[in-house]
Every structure is written in C-alpha cells, then in structure tokens.
Amino acid sequence: MTPEPTLQPAPAPPAPGKPGEVVMTVDHVSKSFGDNHVLRDFSLTLGRGENVVVLGKSGSGKSVLIKCIIGLLPYDEGTITVLGQDVASLDHVAMDQLRARVGFLFQSNALYDSMTVRENLLFPLRRHWLEHSAEEEEKLVCQALDDVGLANTANMMPVELSGGMRKRIALARTLILRPEIILYDEPTTGLDPITAREIDQLIREVQHKYNTSSLIISHDMNCVRLTADRVALLVDGRCYAEGTYDELEQRDDPKIHEFFA
Amino acid sequence: MSNTALLDETGAMTRFAGRFFSEGFRPRYEIQELLRQCYIIGYQSLPLVGITGFIMGMVLTLQSRPTMAQFGAESWIPTMVGLTIIREMGPIITALIFAGKIGSSIGAELGSMRVTEQIDAMEVSGTNPFKYLVATRVIATTLMLPVLTVMADAIALFASYLGINLKGVTTMALFTNNILTGLAFGDVVPAVIKTFFFGFAIGVIGCYKGYNSEKGTEGVGQAANSAVVVSSLVIFILDLLAVQITGLLGLN
Known part of the structure; x- marks a missing residue:
C-alpha cells in the first residue's frame, strides 16, 4: 500500500528560479x-x-x-x-x-456549490495536508481574495456571485497554494x-x-x-x-x- | 436498452461496487464528511419517512378492520399489522421512499458535480473523489436506512394503535402485548438485515449514475431519474432473494 502523506509546511511563494529555466x-x-x-x-x-x-x-x-x-x-x-x-x-x-x-483554473470554475467562498478556498489548503493555524488560514484566504480584488466575499455562496466574480474566486482558490x-x-x-x-x-x-x-x-x-x-x-x-x-x-x-x- | 447494453451496465455497476470495497476502507478516512452525509441522508429524511410510516400504519389498520370484524377477529389486528409492517411493509416502503428521496438527490448532486468539473477539481486538490464523495455516501445510506426503517416501523405501529382506538378502545399495554406475542426474532432480524442491503444498493446505484453522468445538464436529469428507477427495481429483486433465503433457513 502506498504511504499516506504527512502534514507539510505552509506554502511559500515560488522560488524565483533561474530566468529561462x-x-x-x-x-x-x-x-x-x-x-x-x-x-x-x-x-x-x-x-x-x-x-x-x-x-x-x-x-x-x-x-x-x-x-x-x-x-x-x-x-x-x-x-x-x-x-x-x-x-x-x-x-x-x-x-x-x-x-x-501546480494550480488549475477550470473552464467552468468548478467552485463547490455547497461551500462558501472561504470554504472553497480552504478546501485545497486542507486537503493537501498543509499545516496552518486558524489565523494563518484566515490570513491566506484574505490575501488570496485581495489578490483577485474580492476582499469582502468570503462568506458568500458561489451562487450569489456573477460569472466574472466566480472566475476570480476560482483563481483565488488556485493562488492560495502559491x-x-x-x-x-x-x-x-x-x-x-x-x-x-x-x-x-x-x-x-x-x-x-x-x-x-x-x-x-x-x-x-x-x-x-x-x-x-x-x-x-x-x-x-x-x-x-x-x-x-x-x-x-x-x-x-x-x-x-x-x-x- | 439492448441485452448487451444491459449486461455492460450491470458489469460496470458491479465493478463500481467492487471499487467501493477496494478503495472505500483505506486511509485517508473521511470521517467528517461521513458524519455530514449521515446527518443529511438520515436525519433529514426522518420527517418524510415518519409521515409515510404513520400513514402506512393507520391505513393498514383502518382498511383491515372491516374484514377482520366480519370474521370476529378484531383482536388479531395488532398481531397482523405488527407482522406485516415489521416483516415486509416497513422495510420495503421505507426503502422505496428512501430511494426516491436520497437516490435521486445523490444522482443529481454527483451528476451536477461531474458536468461542472467539481469532481476533477477535487482530484487536483489532493482529494480522492471516489472516497470523499462515493464511499461516504454509500456507507451513510447503508447505515441510515436500517435506522430509518426501525423508526418508521415504530411510528407505523403507533399509528396503528391510534387507528384501532378510533373505533374502539384498546390499551397500549394490550396492543403491545398482542404485537410482541405474534413476533419472533426470525421475523425481526432478517427484516432488519435486508435493509442494510437495500441501503447499500441505493447508495451504490445513486453514486454510480451520478459519478458517471455525461451529456451535460440532460445527463444530470437522466442520472437522477435512472438512480430511482434502477434502485427501486433492485430493492424488489433483493426482497425476493431475502424471502427465498429466509424460506431456506426455515424463518418464513
């Protein structure tokens, strides 16, 4: 049986790397x-x-x-x-x-209808076994929502958002993993x-x-x-x-x- | 549907059920999602199942009363209603209602998640969607249907007690005593055991139809519809098998 993953440290911004790499x-x-x-x-x-x-x-x-x-x-x-x-x-x-x-932005956004925007953003973070305190999680959610210009939508349901907003939230869900x-x-x-x-x-x-x-x-x-x-x-x-x-x-x-x- | 297509579908559904046993019990265990599904599938179905049970018990009592009275056998009504409800009507009616409510909702929910790429999104989010979506729902339906059936039986028997007292007077003690006298473990245990199989079948078929949904929104409707139709048919087939098995064991 393949080993189960263990908790990983919080994501850091991607390393600059060599240009052209x-x-x-x-x-x-x-x-x-x-x-x-x-x-x-x-x-x-x-x-x-x-x-x-x-x-x-x-x-x-x-x-x-x-x-x-x-x-x-x-x-x-x-x-x-x-x-x-x-x-x-x-x-x-x-x-x-x-x-x-590697982030993936789906054509249909693929936001989980039964979850709020905050839960949508936290889902990949928690499922990838990334270790965070509640405060850190909140900070990452706020940062990701700020990045896409939708800071006040954390408690909304996907159905309440317009097509453009849904696309931005889907991008925020991708960005939260850096x-x-x-x-x-x-x-x-x-x-x-x-x-x-x-x-x-x-x-x-x-x-x-x-x-x-x-x-x-x-x-x-x-x-x-x-x-x-x-x-x-x-x-x-x-x-x-x-x-x-x-x-x-x-x-x-x-x-x-x-x-x- | 042609014979080949029917066999293909049956084979695919059996493999899907096999995948549940090979993947569903491996870590990572989705306990939180399982509890959430038990709440949705079990607790939120209770009002509908309760109303159905109440009507079933009341109608059975009121309709059997004139015939029983003709033979001077009114005192046998509790025994007859108790046996009928606990052995057959409780499990089968509850399972059919459950298939209509839960089978269709699972088929539609997973079908909609499939066509809007939410299942793919789960997979790229470090989640095994089969375990998270399918295994939790199948376990929840398997565990919740027996509980709902026992509750529906109890409510139906209480309704029967009320039905008897509409046109006569019977004490709760006498009513209960009459029912228990007519019942043996051989009546109760197989009836409860078969509901686990009914619940499993409803969960697997609903999940299979939704998880493999195609053709966009049209496919979602088809998934919900066929989940109910196939589940109902399988419930009757399983019930027939249960009768044969209990007959072989000398419990009929």
Whole structure:
C-alpha cells in the first residue's frame, strides 16, 4: 500500500528560479479516444515566469492537453515532465504533492456549490495536508481574495456571485497554494469583453507578483494578445507554429492567418 | 436498452461496487464528511419517512378492520399489522421512499458535480473523489436506512394503535402485548438485515449514475431519474432473494 502523506509546511511563494529555466516539458505526446487522434506528437516547453498560450479551435484537443499535464487524463505516448517530475510515473501521493505546486483554473470554475467562498478556498489548503493555524488560514484566504480584488466575499455562496466574480474566486482558490505553475483552461470563455479583459489583466498581475509560469488554453484572440509571452498553435493535434503574438500575426500562412484575421 | 447494453451496465455497476470495497476502507478516512452525509441522508429524511410510516400504519389498520370484524377477529389486528409492517411493509416502503428521496438527490448532486468539473477539481486538490464523495455516501445510506426503517416501523405501529382506538378502545399495554406475542426474532432480524442491503444498493446505484453522468445538464436529469428507477427495481429483486433465503433457513 502506498504511504499516506504527512502534514507539510505552509506554502511559500515560488522560488524565483533561474530566468529561462524550463519548468514544464511536453515531449512528443499523443492521445487518442478510439479512432479520434486528439494529440499527435505534440511538443511544448514552458519557462520559469513565462506565459505560454496554446491557441486552437474548439474541439482541437486543448483541454485534453491540459488535463494530461495535470494527470487527470492518461496519455498514450510521449513524456510530460512538470517541475522535474515525469507525470506518468508518479503514484497518487507524489501526484498530489506535485498538484499542490501546480494550480488549475477550470473552464467552468468548478467552485463547490455547497461551500462558501472561504470554504472553497480552504478546501485545497486542507486537503493537501498543509499545516496552518486558524489565523494563518484566515490570513491566506484574505490575501488570496485581495489578490483577485474580492476582499469582502468570503462568506458568500458561489451562487450569489456573477460569472466574472466566480472566475476570480476560482483563481483565488488556485493562488492560495502559491503555485509555481498555473494552468488556465479557457479563462475568458463565457465572459463579457470588459470582464474578460479584467481577467486577462489579472493573469498578468499574478504572473508579475508571484513569478508564476502559466500555460493558458484559449481561442480568444484578445486573451492571447494580452497574456501571451509566447503562442503555440495547435492544429490537427500538432504544434503547428510557435512564436510571439506579433511574429505569428505577420506570418504569411493561411492556417495561422485564420486565427489572426 | 439492448441485452448487451444491459449486461455492460450491470458489469460496470458491479465493478463500481467492487471499487467501493477496494478503495472505500483505506486511509485517508473521511470521517467528517461521513458524519455530514449521515446527518443529511438520515436525519433529514426522518420527517418524510415518519409521515409515510404513520400513514402506512393507520391505513393498514383502518382498511383491515372491516374484514377482520366480519370474521370476529378484531383482536388479531395488532398481531397482523405488527407482522406485516415489521416483516415486509416497513422495510420495503421505507426503502422505496428512501430511494426516491436520497437516490435521486445523490444522482443529481454527483451528476451536477461531474458536468461542472467539481469532481476533477477535487482530484487536483489532493482529494480522492471516489472516497470523499462515493464511499461516504454509500456507507451513510447503508447505515441510515436500517435506522430509518426501525423508526418508521415504530411510528407505523403507533399509528396503528391510534387507528384501532378510533373505533374502539384498546390499551397500549394490550396492543403491545398482542404485537410482541405474534413476533419472533426470525421475523425481526432478517427484516432488519435486508435493509442494510437495500441501503447499500441505493447508495451504490445513486453514486454510480451520478459519478458517471455525461451529456451535460440532460445527463444530470437522466442520472437522477435512472438512480430511482434502477434502485427501486433492485430493492424488489433483493426482497425476493431475502424471502427465498429466509424460506431456506426455515424463518418464513
């Protein structure tokens, strides 16, 4: 039987690390559902403190990629290395320890409806066996809510919040663990343009404040323009093109131009 | 549903129940969540189960009275009602009501959590969602249904006492004595034991349907609906098996 985890010290902000250090590698990964080949030989790297956006059409396998990275879906071939650990070889205890260092913002926010905002934020903190006094917990909750600009919502239920607020609370729940990497699954989908821009700015603020590395899955070009240091274009399951937003925009390729037109 | 699909579904449900035994009793133990589920599943079902039990006891008494009177056997009403309620009607009616209330709510709750990615969110938050959501609910339904059935039986018998006294006078002592005289351990024990199986079936089926829900909000409705339908059917099948087993043991 695998050993149970023991209480861990409180999370500290991620170490600055070396600039340009690679924190995540997706190496020739393939994933199929029956005859549907979603990812084919897909490769990508993410550097420390970098924001990489994976851009692709709906149904192109972007969410599958991000779920393979966090270990929610197994992949068929290739290697995914996150913070120096091969995801496929981790047992559940090691995987949970890795997940405490990698935040995941779900497309649907995935806030627990039966819990208040405070309980939502405390849930990952307590479940990851992180040791805190009640005062420390309260401080972390306040800090996380301050970071997303919703300081007075701790006692509200998710159903009382607007779509934009729910997205921010979901981000606060991710931030409370002080992750080194944050995976964003379509962070602006379903939001009005103004709120979507606020979320994009928030992603940038989090990157600068905590030196987090972010992998952002999106098909929203405004989001890509505002948040990406580098863009990877996912077409037919492969990384079709890679570069900065401006570089890709200037390329004379119809498949790339389709996104930037 | 085709025969193959039915067998596939039965196999998947059996594997799901097997997973409960292989994962559900390993640490980390979710005691706090288990107690919360016992409160929701047990305590909050008590009013509905109590009302059902009351009506069941009252109606059974009032409807059997004229026939019993025809044969001059009114004094046998407590014995007959006691045996009927404790051996069969109490467990089966309570289980069906419980399946309607709890089976559907578990199916809908877990189904909704599945389609809104809350189950995935639990997994990335260092939680085994199967243990946290499924094992706790299955244990709670298995433990709470027998307790609710005993309470429903008691309430039904009290209602029967009231029913008898609507058109006559019987003391509580005589009523109780008549019931106890007609009852043996062979009547009570198998009736209580089978409710553990009913509770387990309701928990497993509700959780299975919700946990594996697909097709968005439509799937949530289907999960809630099929949880009740399948649970009710399985309750009758288990009851039939229980009758056969008690017959083989000479307890019928």
